[in-house]
Amino acid sequence: MKRILITNDDGFESAGLHALARALRPLGHVTIVAPSSEKSACGHSLTLTRPLRFISLEDDFFKLDDGTPTDCIYLSLNALFEGSNKPDLIVSGINKGSNLGEDITYSGTASAAMEGALHGIPSIAISQVYVGGPQNIELTHGYDLAEKTVHDLAKKILEGTFPLSERRFLNINIPPLTPDECKGYKITRAGYRMYGNDAHLHRNPRGEEYYWLGVHTLEWRKSEKKDCDLSAIEAGYVSITPIQLDMTAHDELETLNHWIEHG
Incomplete structure (x- = not known):
């Protein structure tokens, strides 16, 4: 029987995690290890300053006490x-x-897949785009399209081959649509997200100031080709992006060498 390991940076109680398990159980033996609390936007971080502990919840279902998805x-x-x-x-x-465009540099979801890729294991990160508040996923769209997508792609991998070379993983984003409404799959590049600063200043009852970081809107630099992940989502497609861990700007190596030698 095939062995499948899953996690979710939204924590062990996340509806998305349980939808993922439901989608993959027909394909093999699923082991769940997820953070004990939400770890969104924690990046590819490991916990080095305190011990970590597996807490068994059910057979092959563990929460990692205050761990990150990478942990x-x-x-x-x-x-x-x-x-x-x-x-x-x-x-x-x-x-x-x-998790679109440069979101992958922040993402705990993508980082768990990165860790899998580092260990030479076929890995997927899958995210559900929503419109409005996050509660809109469960109330309006559900995870039906995401479940169908990840089941079909995982089946293709487990019964065949992983389509990418080493130290690469698939980053999948699901449009806020039902399976009937979705137009299909698009292979995309990571888009150029436009980021702002959405930090909100508040005061607690003692008058002390604190900041709460908000969520950025999905704005991006558009191109005529419309070949990026954000364009695919806007057009009603599932976006599938191959991501590599080598972040070297290879096209800048010669330029940088010339700059060092000649100024």
Whole structure:
């Protein structure tokens, strides 16, 4: 039986995590290891300054006490999948909210898939785009399209081959549509997100100031080709983006070398 490891940066109680498990269980043995609390936008962080503890909730379902999604994958591969008994597939999600464009540099969802890719395991990050508040996912759209997508793609991987070379993973974003409304899949590049500063200043009852960070709108630099992940979502397609961990700006190497030597 195929072995599948899943996590979710929204925490072990996330509806998206349980939808993911439901979608993948027909394909193999699913092990769930997720943070004990929400860890959105924690990036590819490991916990190095305190101990971590697996807490068993059910058979093959653990929460990692105050761990990050990367911790969940890293420790699972060391403690639960020892030796050659590694998972056949790692899936992170279904995230509540998009991970489009440069969002992947912030994303705990994408970072769990990065960790899988570092260990040579086929890995997927999958996120559900929503319109309005995050509660809109459960109340209006559900995870039906995301479940169908991840089931179909995981089946294709487990019964065939992973389409990417080493240290690369699939970043999938699901439009806020039903399966009948979706136009299909589009292979995309990561878009150029437009970011602002959405920090809100408040005061507590003692008059002390604090800031609460908000959520940015989905604005991006548009191109004539309309080939990026954000354009695909806008057009009603599932976006599938191959992501590589090598962040070297290869086209700048010669320019930088010339700058060092000649100023």
